[in-house]
Amino acid sequence: MVKSRRGKEKETAPQEDVAVGSKRTRRVTGVEIRETAMDDFVQAPWGHGDVPYRPTWRDGPLYKQEATYQADLFYEKMGDTHSIRSKTLLEFRGNESGEVYLRSVTKWLSTLTKNDGNDPPRTVTLTGKVNGKTSTMSLASLSQIEKFDSKVDSFYTYIKEDDYFSDPKKIVGENVMYSELFLLEKGVAMKRDNLKPLVRVLLSLLVSNVAPRLGDMMGIRKWEFVVIYALMSGQIHLSFRQLVMLHIWQSRNKRQKKLIPHARLISAFLRKQRVVPVSEKAFEKPHATWSIAEMCNGDRITHVKTKLWHKIKFGDGAKLKVLQWGKQPPSQGKMDDLDSSDEEVLRLRREAGFQVGEGGKATCDLVNC
Secondary structure (H helix, E strand, O other): OOOOOOOOOOOOOHHHHHHOEEEEEEEEEEEEEEEEOOOHOOOHHHHEEEEEEEEOOOOOOOOHHHHHHHHOOOOHHHEEHHHHHHHHHOOOOOOOEEOHHHHHHHHHHOOEEEEEOOOOOOEEEEEEEOOOOOEEEHHHHHHHHHOOOOOHHOEOOOOHHHHHHHHHOOOHHHHHHHHHHHHHOOOOOHHHHHHHHHHHHHHHHHHHHHOOOOOOOEEHHHHHHHHHHHHHHOOOOOOOHHHHHHHHHHHHOOOOOOOOOHHHHHHHHHHHHHOOOOOOOOOOOOHHHHHHHOOOEEEOEEEEEEEOOEEEEEEEOEEEEOOOOOOOOOOOOOOOOOHOHHHHHHHHHHOOOOOOOOHHHHHHHHHHO
């Protein structure tokens, strides 16, 4: 008779009760360690096999998300048709027809891919699909719509996407840009009110037509430095066609951007490519031409147009006098008092025998606002 000692028994499961897919690998003082093959665990995406897989776009550009879901993610970030329409057409000034084929434009953008070609950035192309038809935008295809760049291709400086949006000092030195664009030295806040008066006017033109954007209009974006510097100095020659493609690609891929830049231009491109369905009705908005008077239509900027000049006064007191297009500045000794500074107006009025008082002061204030 064998006596058993309490607390010393070891219970083991029969071989047939061991879970399928597992195996015993080794024993250490009676403790079993099992290694289970990963194939034994089948887990449905998001934990529910009956729910369709839907990815979440948390960060990074759209082109780095799963290709299968990029179109859906693009539509998700843009919102409904009404939202796309209002945000798309808020800032852009386009061709005279004012036609935007919104459905085709969004389809093309949602499927967009980029090909660098054999000599980037000059050979970069953007390709998308509308109703199964492929359309490729390039420098050459944009030239077929309109002669946007008046010079030959070799005249222009073609810039890298990362340099333009993230590191413009690789294109133009920071010290050079600051001295050309800002009233103060390097280190000043990147705000519109710290720019030179003429640069503020050019910035308004830039965000309306060249590089449309929404958001804080009192702030300045890095890429805007490069374009404004090119306009101010003429030291670098940027291709408008390349800027169009850069901003279309960036806007499509940034999760926070809900504006479609150059919507009318994309519509004209798709019409030229003959991919817009005959049944699609265009959304029309009257064409508006950018002007200095329109830019000054606000409570912080005042504008007076005299015989020869545009005179602008900004909210912080900065002033700008710009000769009107097609006008010739007055020759020395021939001066219209409406085109002169306060001191010159007062001097001329005194020489003419006018009493300079409150009326004269009021006239000077009006002229130089």
